[in-house]
Amino acid sequence: NPIVRLEDYRPSDFLIDSVELDVKLHPTETRVVATLAMRPNPEGRSDAPLALDGDELKLKTVALNGRTLADEEFEASPQSLTIAQAPRQPFTLTIETEINPTANTKLMGLYRSGGNYCTQCEAEGFRRITYFLDRPDVLSVYTTRIEAERGDAPVLLGNGNPIESGSIEGSGRHYAIWHDPHPKPSYLFALVGGRLGRIAKTFATMSGRAVELAIYVEPGKENRADYALDALERSMRWDERVFGREYDLDVFNIVAVSDFNMGAMENKGLNIFNDKYVLASPETATDMDYAHIEAIIAHEYFHNWTGNRVTCRDWFQLCLKEGLTVFRDQEFSSDERSRSVHRIAEVKTLRARQFLEDSGPLAHPVRPTQYREINNFYTATVYEKGAEIVRMLKTIIGEEDFRRGMDLYFERCDGTAATVEDFLKAFADVTGRNLSHFARWYEQSGTPRVKVKGQYDSGAQTYRLDFAQSTPATPGQPRKDAMAIPVALGLVAHDGLPLNATCERVDERGVFLFDRPEDGITFTGVTSLPVPSLFRGFSAPVKVSLDLPNEELLVLLRHDTDAFNRWQAAQTVAMRLLAARSNGADVADAEIDAFSAALASFMERDAQEDPAFAALVGTLPSEADIAQEIGQNVDPDAIHRARSEMRRRIGLSCARHLRRFYESMTDLGPYSPDAASAGRRSLRNASLDLLAAADPSAGEALAVRQLESASNMTDRLASLSVLTTLPGAVREEAVARFGERYRSEPLVLDKWFTLQATIPEDGTLERVKGLMQHPAFSIANPNRVRALIGSFAMLNQVQFNRADGAGYRFLASIVLRTDELNPQLAARLLTAFGTWRMMESARRSHAEEALRSIAQKPNLSRDVGDIVSRSLE
Numbered sequence: 001n002p003i004v005r006l007e008d009y010r011p012s013d014f015l016i017d018s019v020e021l022d023v024k025l026h027p028t029e030t031r032v033v034a035t036l037a038m039r040p041n042p043e044g045r046s047d048a049p050l051a052l053d054g055d056e057l058k059l060k061t062v063a064l065n066g067r068t069l070a071d072e073e074f075e076a077s078p079q080s081l082t083i084a085q086a087p088r089q090p091f092t093l094t095i096e097t098e099i100n101p102t103a104n105t106k107l108m109g110l111y112r113s114g115g116n117y118c119t120q121c122e123a124e125g126f127r128r129i130t131y132f133l134d135r136p137d138v139l140s141v142y143t144t145r146i147e148a149e150r151g152d153a154p155v156l157l158g159n160g161n162p163i164e165s166g167s168i169e170g171s172g173r174h175y176a177i178w179h180d181p182h183p184k185p186s187y188l189f190a191l192v193g194g195r196l197g198r199i200a201k202t203f204a205t206m207s208g209r210a211v212e213l214a215i216y217v218e219p220g221k222e223n224r225a226d227y228a229l230d231a232l233e234r235s236m237r238w239d240e241r242v243f244g245r246e247y248d249l250d251v252f253n254i255v256a257v258s259d260f261n262m263g264a265m266e267n268k269g270l271n272i273f274n275d276k277y278v279l280a281s282p283e284t285a286t287d288m289d290y291a292h293i294e295a296i297i298a299h300e301y302f303h304n305w306t307g308n309r310v311t312c313r314d315w316f317q318l319c320l321k322e323g324l325t326v327f328r329d330q331e332f333s334s335d336e337r338s339r340s341v342h343r344i345a346e347v348k349t350l351r352a353r354q355f356l357e358d359s360g361p362l363a364h365p366v367r368p369t370q371y372r373e374i375n376n377f378y379t380a381t382v383y384e385k386g387a388e389i390v391r392m393l394k395t396i397i398g399e400e401d402f403r404r405g406m407d408l409y410f411e412r413c414d415g416t417a418a419t420v421e422d423f424l425k426a427f428a429d430v431t432g433r434n435l436s437h438f439a440r441w442y443e444q445s446g447t448p449r450v451k452v453k454g455q456y457d458s459g460a461q462t463y464r465l466d467f468a469q470s471t472p473a474t475p476g477q478p479r480k481d482a483m484a485i486p487v488a489l490g491l492v493a494h495d496g497l498p499l500n501a502t503c504e505r506v507d508e509r510g511v512f513l514f515d516r517p518e519d520g521i522t523f524t525g526v527t528s529l530p531v532p533s534l535f536r537g538f539s540a541p542v543k544v545s546l547d548l549p550n551e552e553l554l555v556l557l558r559h560d561t562d563a564f565n566r567w568q569a570a571q572t573v574a575m576r577l578l579a580a581r582s583n584g585a586d587v588a589d590a591e592i593d594a595f596s597a598a599l600a601s602f603m604e605r606d607a608q609e610d611p612a613f614a615a616l617v618g619t620l621p622s623e624a625d626i627a628q629e630i631g632q633n634v635d636p637d638a639i640h641r642a643r644s645e646m647r648r649r650i651g652l653s654c655a656r657h658l659r660r661f662y663e664s665m666t667d668l669g670p671y672s673p674d675a676a677s678a679g680r681r682s683l684r685n686a687s688l689d690l691l692a693a694a695d696p697s698a699g700e701a702l703a704v705r706q707l708e709s710a711s712n713m714t715d716r717l718a719s720l721s722v723l724t725t726l727p728g729a730v731r732e733e734a735v736a737r738f739g740e741r742y743r744s745e746p747l748v749l750d751k752w753f754t755l756q757a758t759i760p761e762d763g764t765l766e767r768v769k770g771l772m773q774h775p776a777f778s779i780a781n782p783n784r785v786r787a788l789i790g791s792f793a794m795l796n797q798v799q800f801n802r803a804d805g806a807g808y809r810f811l812a813s814i815v816l817r818t819d820e821l822n823p824q825l826a827a828r829l830l831t832a833f834g835t836w837r838m839m840e841s842a843r844r845s846h847a848e849e850a851l852r853s854i855a856q857k858p859n860l861s862r863d864v865g866d867i868v869s870r871s872l873e
């Protein structure tokens with residue numbers, strides 16, 4: 001498989017100014033006629049052949065300027081169409097292809113979901129619809145005519161604005177024509193045809209234009225889209241207010257489908273969503289589901305400017321739209337909810353997914369320099385670390401200059417396919433700063449480590465902080481340079497009173513830019529021994545180590561003004577205890593009890609003001625987090641034992657507080673998904689979990705009662721989740737009843753699959769295999785596969801990493817099976833092996849064997865072939 005390299009980029013030899021598509025939908029023989037207005041690109045080569053991309057296409061005819069070409073005038077295969085002697089002036093190319101949407105199990109291009117027709121074109125799916133210059137720097141104006149049996153597909157949707165529709169006399173067929181005036185790359189093309197219910201409302205933009213917003217869902221589920229529509233409206237308002245960005249078409253449509261490879265897709269004016277991120281009702285969705293829906297609706301909407309109006313020159317620039325858009329959706333959620341709670345959640349995800357990726361065989365720069373399969377680069381690194389880079393930029397230059405830079409970026413790059421350099425240049429130009437060192441964040445992979453030493457001189461009343469940084473080697477990058485790391489910091493006095501210390505290296509926003517291998521700064525006017533609060537708000541995606549005794553860290557938990565660092569202090573102490581216990585070190589119970597007592601008192605203090613924060617403070621690092629901290633020769637069973645034991649001790653010593661939270665944090669009215677109500681539920685359910693860890697039989701009784709009386713899915717699922725930690729007949733019966741109750745609710749059954757797949761007991765693998773026979777399970781549906789098998793592999797540390805290797809062998813067999821249907825899904829599952837090298841040796845060799853069994857298989861997809869070979873390198 002050829003490797004595509006950033007350094008080989010060159011502009012397209014031809015351009016396509018406009019595209020007229022005529023699509024006659026048919027379950028197995030859809031006909032597509034594409035009429036392309038083309039011309040040679042003045043920036044391309046003047047002698048180049050015209051080579052169009054295809055994928056599994058059946059060519060019917062091809063005509064140049066209206067004349068059908070004879071066989072010897074072109075070369076065609078399912079994968080390409082080449083015309084050696086293309087005209088050197090503007091010309092029209094007309095191509096007719098036939099495709100089979102029913103046979104399309106890859107869910108790329110045009111396919112069927114639940115009897116409807118839909119498309120997914122990013123990254124390279126448009127070439128599965130027609131031959132094209134399927135690359136993001138070829139921008140065209142599209143007009144799409146869609147025709148179908150009216151009975152099969154009463155709803156016909158395309159990009160842009162609807163301009164015409166009607167019946168075709170005497171045939172039972174009808175058509176709709178859509179026109180999108182904004183030039184766009186092919187990956188933003190979409191069409192939908194089907195039987196769909198609809199909800200809608202009108203939105204008036206900041207300049208007073210009326211936009212019709214609509215969400216299309218499976219008929220009968222319309223009221224479950226209300227929250228998504230509300231989130232869309234709030235997103236549009238927010239982007240106007242915070243970034244000055246207005247929507248630019250007469251309609252904005254969202255369609256929910258049940259077979260989808262990822263979360264959603266930002267097609268121009270026609271977003272297509274995994275229904276999991278649209279449909280919600282108190283009875284079927286949890287607080288977390290609501291939060292995800294809000295974030296993803298916002299994310300796809302925000303792409304209208306960061307991604308669509310300004311798109312990417314090539315796929316290496318993916319972070320230009322994804323990192324930036326994640327940053328924007330994070331800011332939106334923070335403004336709509338609690339900023340500090342949201343920041344903690346973002347960092348938890350970043351560490352769990354991106355730090356993990358960055359320390360394993362699949363580590364790559366935020367802007368990769370090469371790929372074999374681009375779909376494998378829609379990663380936590382490109383998305384989440386990409387967002388952190390934008391956040392650091394804002395931290396370094398400040399809020400106002402950040403907004404001015406964004407405005408300049410939009411002004412300069414609107415309507416173009418841009419690069420990371422274009423983005424940074426806008427900020428360099430508004431601030432007059434040289435950002436070339438900062439740009440290294442896009443190029444260098446791996447998580448930097450920052451070691452800090454503090455020294456107090458009571459005589460001189462100074463406090464000195466010495467910083468050293470290093471980044472471990474990653475695949476393809478043996479040697480690393482120092483990064484430009486913004487350290488937001490402050491000093492905290494032991495008694496919590498303000499310290500009027502100053503340091504000239506710290507700017508007016510409290511940020512020290514640490515951009516060399518080593519550096520030191522000195523604060524003056526430090527009247528008492530301080531505790532340094534470093535990387536406030538997680539100001540840089542680095543791992544920090546600072547030799548502070550636990551008692552001093554707990555000063556931060558008590559007194560820091562930065563909520564993130566208060567939480568971080570509790571996590572750091574917990575992690576020290578957990579890692580030590582997992583490694584078999586002697587940690588006195590008294591030490592754990594002292595920590596528990598501190599936790600309880602702080603949860604108590606925060607519970608009234610911010611219960612969601614209190615719940616986070618009381619949640620221990622996950623087993624996966626502990627494994628990552630240990631980093632080598634990991635024994636997941638030891639980690640599981642250490643963590644369970646610590647939960648038990650915390651539950652015991654905090655029981656009084658936990659019971660009080662459990663009793664007082666009840667719903668104040670009917671269910672509402674807002675952050676304040678969700679926070680109360682999260683503290684209540686976190687308390688239940690710890691109480692059950694301390695006293696299983698009392699916990700079981702509480703959980704059963706809650707399961708029966710719950711008025712919403714959040715509380716119901718939380719209680720079932722607690723029950724899954726308590727083996728026995730009560731659990732089995734509760735699980736069975738839940739499955740029965742929701743047997744016709746696939747999205748709820750997904751949660752049920754996940755809960756069972758994550759039971760940390762030896763019988764779980766057999767249970768998962770058994771559930772694959774459940775009538776609701778389907779190996780062809782990505783949501784089902786991810787809920788059952790993905791969760792087993794990614795979330796069940798002890799059972800996926802079974803000492804006998806059975807978990808690895810199982811996943812390998814599923815990867816091979818799904819690869820035949822849906823390579824993207826298979827490749828995603830396979831990334832669960834990203835941690836294999838950090839396991840102890842017996843597990844490591846089982847995992848390696850399982851990986852080799854995949855690698856040996858002939859005819860692997862490019863997606864799986866790429867991941868498996870990098871995992872073994």
Ligand code: B3K
Nearest residue numbers: 122123264265266375378
């Ligand atoms: N841009 C899409 C992701 C496409 C993934 C292609 N394999 C959704 C998003 O990030 O908004």
Ligand code: ZN
Nearest residue numbers: 299303322325
């Ligand atoms: Zn995105």
